[in-house]
Amino acid sequence: MRRTKPLPATVQRWAEQRIGPVVAVRDASHDWYRSKVWELEGSGARRWYVKISPSVKFFTRETRAYRHIVPVLGHSRAPDLVDSRAEDLVLLLTAVPGAPAPGLALTTGEWRAVHRQAGVLCARLHEAGELDRSDRTEAEASLNVAAEGAEKYLARTGARLTADEQQVIRDHAAQLRRVGPVPVGYIHGDNQPRNWLVSSAGLALVDFERTRPAARVQDLVILAVTEWLDHPDREKAFFQGYRRDLTCAERHALRCLTALDAVNCLAWGPDNNHPEVTGRGRRTLDRLMRENRS
The missing domain is CATH 3.30.200 (Phosphorylase Kinase; domain 1)
Incomplete structure (x- = not known):
């Protein structure tokens, strides 16, 4: 407790x-x-x-x-x-009205509506004005910074990952460095349903401690490896609200970022006795390993 x-x-x-x-x-x-x-x-x-x-x-x-x-x-x-x-x-x-989405008994249709509203709000955040020179520099470097963090997390995981799993992480980090230009802006940084408050007035976002200039696709990683993996209808609804599809470069970056999220989870989760985060990382890495063998 x-x-x-x-x-x-x-x-x-x-x-x-x-x-x-x-x-x-x-x-x-x-x-x-x-x-x-x-x-x-x-x-x-x-x-x-x-x-x-x-x-x-x-x-x-x-x-x-x-x-x-x-x-x-x-x-x-x-x-x-x-x-x-x-x-x-x-x-x-x-305080804003509402309760976190995961604690509510939402129907399938209500979940779709929540994701659609989340897409609308994320689009507003991602397009929140022109970046100044310093913010643009930080945003354009964000994918390389994420790729460079792979070795730090691999070192922390130690024997939790096999040699083949470590290589898959390194391969995705290398690919992320070669993705090329992607849309940048301000991201929420912890964009997931626990930070979405649902009420009759609509959706509200909370917890902006990770908000920063970055590649916009970085805001979709947690959703991609949790909500959308089992519920593609929620992903579709989100992008209806977001009002654009990802570019090919963004889709490739998102796949690479999910690999880095996995190793981050498998480093942080066990060290902080957090089975949910650990499970998220293991599930993603197992999926990537299966896809890599096929």
């Missing part, structure tokens, strides 16, 4: 200086030791969220995203940043 994390008193006092007295606090963290999120309730049942970022990098990304990128999603399609405090890596956010 996950232990409830207490909200630091100094953070609560800081939040109350901005929103008034807090009458109730609920731990809303993910099941990960570095996740620190609390729901705050004020008078009149008004709600906010406080988040302590796990690192300076994530804090910097998320505050920048809320100030300059997230507003393109539209009213109530994402939280608003009320305030932030760099010394504590803390953000105070408004």
